[in-house]
Amino acid sequence: MPVDHKRINGPEISIPYQLFDKLNTKSLKTQFSEIVQPNGTRADGRTSTEHRKIFLKTGVVSQAKGSAYIELDQTKVIVSVFDPREIPNKTDYSSKGEIYCEFKFAPFSCHKRRLHQQDAEEQQFSAIMKQALESAVFRHEFPNFQVDIYAMVLHNDGAALSAAITAAGVALAHAGIPMYDLITSVTLAVQGNHLLVDPTLEEERLCQVPLFKEEENNHGIVVLSVLATHEQISQFYQSGYLSYACLSSGIEMLTNAAKDIVTLVKKCLVKHVIKSVRIVED
Amino acid sequence: MSKNRELLSKIGLRQDGRRADELRRIRCKLGVFTEPDGSAYLEQGLTKVLAAVYGPHQVRGSRSKAQHDSAVVNCQFSMAVFSTGERKKRPRGDRKSTEISIHLRQALTAAIKVELYPWTQIDVYVEVLHADGGIYPACVNAATLALIDAGIPLKEYVCACTASLANNDVPLLDVSHQEEIIGGPTLTVAALPMSGKIVLMEMSQRFHVDHLQKVLDKALQGCKDIKSILDEAVKSHIQDVGSSTGWASTT
Amino acid sequence: MALCEAEKTFVLHGVEENFRVDGREREDYRPIELETNIVSHAFGSARLRLANTDVLVAVKIEVDVPYPERPKEGKLEFFVDCSANATPDFEGRGGEDLAIEISNSLSAAYKSPEVFDLTKLCILKGHKCWKIFVDILLLECGGNLYDAVSIAVKAALWDTRIPLVKSVTVDGNNVDMEVSDELHDCQKLDVTAAPIMVTVCKIGEQCIVDPNVAEELCSVGAVVIAVSKDKFSTVLQIGSGSLHPQTLLECLQMGEKVAQRLSEALTETLSEINPNKNQDVGFLK
Numbered sequence: 001m002p003v004d005h006k007r008i009n010g011p012e013i014s015i016p017y018q019l020f021d022k023l024n025t026k027s028l029k030t031q032f033s034e035i036v037q038p039n040g041t042r043a044d045g046r047t048s049t050e051h052r053k054i055f056l057k058t059g060v061v062s063q064a065k066g067s068a069y070i071e072l073d074q075t076k077v078i079v080s081v082f083d084p085r086e087i088p089n090k091t092d093y094s095s096k097g098e099i100y101c102e103f104k105f106a107p108f109s110c111h112k113r114r115l116h117q118q119d120a121e122e123q124q125f126s127a128i129m130k131q132a133l134e135s136a137v138f139r140h141e142f143p144n145f146q147v148d149i150y151a152m153v154l155h156n157d158g159a160a161l162s163a164a165i166t167a168a169g170v171a172l173a174h175a176g177i178p179m180y181d182l183i184t185s186v187t188l189a190v191q192g193n194h195l196l197v198d199p200t201l202e203e204e205r206l207c208q209v210p211l212f213k214e215e216e217n218n219h220g221i222v223v224l225s226v227l228a229t230h231e232q233i234s235q236f237y238q239s240g241y242l243s244y245a246c247l248s249s250g251i252e253m254l255t256n257a258a259k260d261i262v263t264l265v266k267k268c269l270v271k272h273v274i275k276s277v278r279i280v281e282d
Numbered sequence: 283m284s285k286n287r288e289l290l291s292k293i294g295l296r297q298d299g300r301r302a303d304e305l306r307r308i309r310c311k312l313g314v315f316t317e318p319d320g321s322a323y324l325e326q327g328l329t330k331v332l333a334a335v336y337g338p339h340q341v342r343g344s345r346s347k348a349q350h351d352s353a354v355v356n357c358q359f360s361m362a363v364f365s366t367g368e369r370k371k372r373p374r375g376d377r378k379s380t381e382i383s384i385h386l387r388q389a390l391t392a393a394i395k396v397e398l399y400p401w402t403q404i405d406v407y408v409e410v411l412h413a414d415g416g417i418y419p420a421c422v423n424a425a426t427l428a429l430i431d432a433g434i435p436l437k438e439y440v441c442a443c444t445a446s447l448a449n450n451d452v453p454l455l456d457v458s459h460q461e462e463i464i465g466g467p468t469l470t471v472a473a474l475p476m477s478g479k480i481v482l483m484e485m486s487q488r489f490h491v492d493h494l495q496k497v498l499d500k501a502l503q504g505c506k507d508i509k510s511i512l513d514e515a516v517k518s519h520i521q522d523v524g525s526s527t528g529w530a531s532t533t
Numbered sequence: 534m535a536l537c538e539a540e541k542t543f544v545l546h547g548v549e550e551n552f553r554v555d556g557r558e559r560e561d562y563r564p565i566e567l568e569t570n571i572v573s574h575a576f577g578s579a580r581l582r583l584a585n586t587d588v589l590v591a592v593k594i595e596v597d598v599p600y601p602e603r604p605k606e607g608k609l610e611f612f613v614d615c616s617a618n619a620t621p622d623f624e625g626r627g628g629e630d631l632a633i634e635i636s637n638s639l640s641a642a643y644k645s646p647e648v649f650d651l652t653k654l655c656i657l658k659g660h661k662c663w664k665i666f667v668d669i670l671l672l673e674c675g676g677n678l679y680d681a682v683s684i685a686v687k688a689a690l691w692d693t694r695i696p697l698v699k700s701v702t703v704d705g706n707n708v709d710m711e712v713s714d715e716l717h718d719c720q721k722l723d724v725t726a727a728p729i730m731v732t733v734c735k736i737g738e739q740c741i742v743d744p745n746v747a748e749e750l751c752s753v754g755a756v757v758i759a760v761s762k763d764k765f766s767t768v769l770q771i772g773s774g775s776l777h778p779q780t781l782l783e784c785l786q787m788g789e790k791v792a793q794r795l796s797e798a799l800t801e802t803l804s805e806i807n808p809n810k811n812q813d814v815g816f817l818k
Binding site: 309310311314315316317318321323325328330332333334336342356358360362363364365366367369373375405407409411412 | 574672
């Protein structure tokens with residue numbers, strides 16, 4: 001791995017102090033039962049199917065063609081979209097335009113400090129994001145060109161990828177790039193028979209490993225992006241260990257949750273249009 | 283212990299039981315893959331190499347590379363991360379593999395009739411699966427076979443071989459990894475064995491200039507031996523391919 | 534490879550009729566060849582040839598220090614190298630994007646403790662553990678890379694032998710370990726739950742498995758489904774298309790069914806391999 005010598009990269013090996021925290025001595029199972037009640041009520045008072053409150057705003061980066069900022073309670077992501085430009089280092093003609101995505105956690109966004117270079121997880125998220133957005137954009141409208149999308153997570157409190165995809169959809173619309181549909185994305189965390197929509201970081205962490213025995217060893221994370229009007233799933237990603245029954249009910253839950261967000265996205269875009277029309281009128 | 287570390291024992295046997303002028307066993311096969319225009323697999327002792335040839339085709343990347351009077355030969359050498367005893371970090375891009383790529387290109391350009399294909403490019407890719415000394419010679423030999431499989435006109439076979447000097451006196455043929463570690467000079471020669479031309483020569487460590495001639499002769503002899511082995515392989519491959527179409531049975 | 538509209542229609546009609554270009558049915562695989570233990574520098578290895586797709590997997594083991602947040606676990610790392618032998622496009626760093634995509638999907642599929650138990654790789658809690666490097670070399674791409682890679686990885690892990698640790702001594706901060714000298718003193722990894730990936734490809738209105746290159750070009754979207762035992766360990770949508778939720782569910786069902794069959798076939802094949810008989814033929818065959 002090439003190292004950027006102009007930055008102070010910090011020590012190569014460091015251990016987050018939280019590991020030595022007294023609270024950490026509890027078993028994961030107790031931690032989970034503290035966060036999620038048996039009836040599905042979560043630490044912040046939401047039910048298991050309830051999404052966190054969303055704040056969405058367009059036009060936050062003035063240099064970019066289009067941009068959006070999204071907050072899912074603590075999770076904060078900023079996305080900017082730049083004008084189409086020629087695909088670099090490519091000589092042959094491509095009839096469809098390209099989408100370039102760069103997903104990045106800010107160094108201060110997580111418990112552990114992130115490096116400035118993309119790590120494997122960020123590269124994977126970039127690829128998933130690209131996959132999600134490709135089917136939403138009229139790529140044949142800009143052959144031989146590429147649209148650059150940069151997503152920066154300012155604070156990661158779970159479901160950062162979903163937030164980034166939703167915001168990227170809004171930013172693309174804000175940039176005036178022709179699209180088939182608005183794209184919205186929701187994350188689901190599964191532990192045993194608890195299906196938690198839009199998990200926080202803590203919930204995500206506790207869903208990485210199975211906590212319950214035998215029949216209830218389902219666990220994992222599902223990310224799903226939806227083009228609501230066309231009823232199409234543009235991206236689907238699951239990791240963990242899930243049965244078909246669990247996965248199918250999860251998909252249904254996520255599709256509904258994603259559709260619910262569309263109204264909010266629309267409202268946000270309408271607000272932007274009204275604002276720009278007013279500016280023209282003045 | 284010191285006795286064990288001799289390149290050549292008193293009775294004239296080497297670490298792996300070979301005589302001084304003996305090559306390691308060479309086994310090879312042409313046409314191992316279907317996607318490339320030509321491909322070959324070669325084992326020289328434990329060293330295992332795969333080579334693939336694409337082309338001649340239109341020059342890829344910047345058009346300015348194309349030459350009006352000859353084909354561009356493009357080589358890439360790469361080593362599988364598991365090919366060495368200790369796991370490698372990267373398969374290619376380090377200094378050593380870049381050097382081998384350049385040397386490979388040098389040797390192959392000398393053998394290919396590049397003037398027949400102006401404005402084109404020939405790609406040669408070699409992949410080392412198991413490294414046990416003499417990587418470069420094995421790559422050259424595998425690449426020759428792959429070029430023949432691709433049907434690219436060559437002036438003649440290009441073969442490479444290493445030679446060393448034991449006890450400051452006896453030249454050794456085809457150095458293995460074990461012998462490389464023990465030390466002793468290594469002379470690598472890539473040659474066109476039929477005309478006796480040397481296309482590349484590289485030497486590490488030192489011996490007296492008086493010994494050079496006999497070590498070089500030994501290496502060239504090795505190239506000639508390898509050539510006849512490769513020739514045999516090509517002939518039997520052609521026969522195999524031919525017999526499936528029926529023409530070999532007529533002879 | 535480029536296909537014209539007529540060729541695409543031909544492939545499409547074949548899929549509709551359940552009689553594909555090469556005569557297979559929609560749920561059929563192309564012939565698979567599998568060899569294990571062919572890289573002598575490695576602790577375990579496998580070479581898989583699925584029609585024209587050629588994959589070589591080697592497993593290397595090193596001693597490492599466990600992650601501080603998971604002191605009781607060993608490490609498992611996947612590295613994919615796309616050899617330029619496969620296609621000139623992979624020259625230099627050309628194959629890196631594909632390599633990262635495949636290695637990430639593998640890490641995701643092997644992440645759950647139900648799938649692969651990393652705690653068995655721990656030597657001394659917090660101090661020493663085995664780190665398993667699974668190195669995958671793509672030698673030829675003839676479609677359906679994910680499936681080929683996942684089967685080869687499972688076979689290579691099955692073939693892997695971890696040296697037995699005789700004793701571990703702790704002296705202050707120094708940890709010394711002694712590995713058994715006996716060559717045959719080693720333990721095998723438990724790979725019964727190791728996932729098998731199945732790429733389900735949607736062509737026209739139908740779903741197929743094991744697409745060849747031509748079929749991959751005709752598909753509107755594909756789902757890579759990693760199945761471990763009877764559960765899904767990773768599902769990943771690839772390609773630029775989108776799917777209806779119902780199609781996705783159909784794909785999942787089909788993937789699970791095919792993966793079960795594939796997994797059974799693999800277990801059977803592996804049990805037939807006789808370690809004493811030298812079946813080493815490698816590329817010379």
